[in-house]
Amino acid sequence: MTHTLYGDDAEPVERVPAGRLCVPVRPVAHGCAARLFRTPPGGRTAVAFTTPGGLRAVLGPDQPWIALAEPALRALVRPLGVEALTVDPTLTAAASSAAAPMGADTTGAVPVACVPASLSAR
Template identity: 45%
Template sequence: MSSVPLFVPIRGTGCSDTLCLFRTASGKRTAVAFSSPVKLAKVLGPGQRWVRLSEPAVRQMIAGLDVTGIVIDPAGTTRRPTGRVA
């Protein structure tokens, strides 16, 4: 596992922020992360909120969920968050 910081998209739920989960082309849920805020903005738009986390922290947050893994620097995503990580 890498200790390089990742930039992970989040969304506000009113009380707190949660990780955005996406779907792969095959329909499986996945977390996405980016190696820079610039790459995140290019894919998800400049208004997308994000948080800086390590890969182990993201993996711990999605552990136990029906999530395939983490896609780093995806070229595109399906812009439908499918759940949240508390």
């Protein structure tokens, strides 16, 4: 049996987001800069969303963003030493019916999927 490569293969060899990605940005002196985040283990990552609605759902309706293709985003953050790209992340928190009291042990909490790098460095 021979293996043929067609565009409709069930398991494509390379899983790369195609098309426009919505990249969260922050204002800087001469325009904007891509926001970098940290993964739960602490690594730096660029973040992008496949839809504006997905970005708003995770980062809020006021989060500014720009449209970039995946290769352009990687080229933008590579000089900063960032190799990871997280597409469509979700924020997670511990399931709870009430807020934990002050001083309560929260070590069992599920980590946040992506934390802004500027906040996690504190």
